[in-house]
Amino acid sequence: MEQPKLSPETEQVLKENNERKVARGIAQSPSVDLSYLEMKDGFPVMPGKKPFVGHVHLLGRNALEALNAAKSKCGPIFWTYYGSQLPVLQILDEAGIDILLNKHTSNSYIKEQMPVVTGESISGTDGQHHRNVRKAISGAFTPKGLTQAKVGEAISTTLEQHLEAWHHTGKVPIFPKTKEIALDAVFRILGIEGQDLSVWRHYYEEFFLGMIPLKIDFPGFPAWRCRKARGWLERQVGQIVTKVRETNDHDSLVGAMTFGKDESGNELSETELIHNILGLGFAGSETTAAVMAWSVFELSRRKDIWDLLCEQVAQLENMPVTQSELNKQVPIAEAIFRETLRLYPPAPFEMRKVSTEFELMGHRIPQGIMVGLSLLHVSRNPERYSHPDEWQPNRWFDEAHGHNPIESCQFGSGPHVCLGRHVATLEGSLFVVKLAQIFGSKGMQPRLVGKMPPPSFLPFYRPSNKAIFSFSG
Numbered sequence: 001m002e003q004p005k006l007s008p009e010t011e012q013v014l015k016e017n018n019e020r021k022v023a024r025g026i027a028q029s030p031s032v033d034l035s036y037l038e039m040k041d042g043f044p045v046m047p048g049k050k051p052f053v054g055h056v057h058l059l060g061r062n063a064l065e066a067l068n069a070a071k072s073k074c075g076p077i078f079w080t081y082y083g084s085q086l087p088v089l090q091i092l093d094e095a096g097i098d099i100l101l102n103k104h105t106s107n108s109y110i111k112e113q114m115p116v117v118t119g120e121s122i123s124g125t126d127g128q129h130h131r132n133v134r135k136a137i138s139g140a141f142t143p144k145g146l147t148q149a150k151v152g153e154a155i156s157t158t159l160e161q162h163l164e165a166w167h168h169t170g171k172v173p174i175f176p177k178t179k180e181i182a183l184d185a186v187f188r189i190l191g192i193e194g195q196d197l198s199v200w201r202h203y204y205e206e207f208f209l210g211m212i213p214l215k216i217d218f219p220g221f222p223a224w225r226c227r228k229a230r231g232w233l234e235r236q237v238g239q240i241v242t243k244v245r246e247t248n249d250h251d252s253l254v255g256a257m258t259f260g261k262d263e264s265g266n267e268l269s270e271t272e273l274i275h276n277i278l279g280l281g282f283a284g285s286e287t288t289a290a291v292m293a294w295s296v297f298e299l300s301r302r303k304d305i306w307d308l309l310c311e312q313v314a315q316l317e318n319m320p321v322t323q324s325e326l327n328k329q330v331p332i333a334e335a336i337f338r339e340t341l342r343l344y345p346p347a348p349f350e351m352r353k354v355s356t357e358f359e360l361m362g363h364r365i366p367q368g369i370m371v372g373l374s375l376l377h378v379s380r381n382p383e384r385y386s387h388p389d390e391w392q393p394n395r396w397f398d399e400a401h402g403h404n405p406i407e408s409c410q411f412g413s414g415p416h417v418c419l420g421r422h423v424a425t426l427e428g429s430l431f432v433v434k435l436a437q438i439f440g441s442k443g444m445q446p447r448l449v450g451k452m453p454p455p456s457f458l459p460f461y462r463p464s465n466k467a468i469f470s471f472s473g
């Protein structure tokens, strides 16, 4: 069973957190004067709240800066409003990782807020039901499962096709193009090939419209288009599952998910299976695409790291297709991925609904409210990372290849920790290797065309669609 209880390592990290928290008197910094701030349930409200939008105008423009400014006035825990109706108690301190353990919190809000996108997938379920489904499908997502399903090969083919095309087109709008890669990689892992890839991409883009919080369900509106696309995708995924059953294919990723067993030895129901397969394209595209895009940005600014990467890649005889091969031959690749993930966590705010009242950082957190953890802040904690705002892949060079739950918080934590984290790590690492292989071998480096436009922070932290890169010597 995956992470139903706390691992000794997590326990240790949280214990250290607690000790540090007590030592720093984190409950609410005594130097912070809350008297002039709006208060709600004993917590300050972030300044700058507007009617209808709440704090979205500030968070969307520059969440890092806006929350830092709020922290200096409110301390490390305060209310932010995602629209006037959705208050979220935002936590900027590492100790907030407690909320992801789902001891006193739940994920039920995801299904309430995005029912058509979420369906019966694991992200919106909790407790025994969630554990059962995870148990049945998690084997497929372990490094061993990925090797068996030849996931590295599928990613490598996808990267090669897209990056060769970049070579010919010249100017590359980086995020839209890495998103195409990430979607095609998931589709190819599911066994979809050739021309079908662009059709699937079209339906997924329609499906993503379900994230727009507009409840009107008339023809042509986002909710309607999302539902329609979901219908098409469900039918296609159903056919893939049927084929897997007919051919008794246990090796592919869909095969391993289909024949995987839960704690009672049962396979998933057809609905659970289809909904969870559908969820992979949703969970694994914008996130992975954002990290790939940011790594191009950083590599364009750091010739020293680009040269080191190219040097290691030039020694390769064959393209590695597993993480362990890759880490032996191009150790800098995973360091680049991890550092990019740290500085630019794609899902910057992890949220939960409080199911039972609990204590955190010396506060009573009431039942029924929404709480959030800013991974932007946990990932840039100056007490954990030297020069936390700088991109320094070398901070991971000397690490054995595990890392503690705080360092990998960009993938979440606890029972809902990202199921696809090994896929994402492999894809992000292979991406930079292929970049160096295709462009570095010709003496080229990524270059920003014009200025870097402001990034997007909501719902994902990613470069603007208008950020353009070229590759030249």
Ligand code: HEM
Pocket (backbone or CB within 6 Å): 100, 122, 123, 124, 134, 186, 279, 280, 283, 284, 285, 287, 288, 291, 341, 345, 346, 347, 350, 410, 411, 412, 413, 414, 415, 416, 417, 418, 419, 420, 421, 423, 424
């Ligand atoms: C850099 C890329 C990625 C990042 C940063 C990321 C991040 C996350 C985060 C923060 C969560 C929520 C964890 C929590 O609530 O504690 C999550 C859940 C999930 N991710 Fe990822 N993810 C990435 C790539 C992927 C990929 C490639 C896949 C699949 C191919 C995937 C599949 C999932 C699934 C299925 C869940 C739900 C797990 C559950 O609720 O039990 N993710 N991911």
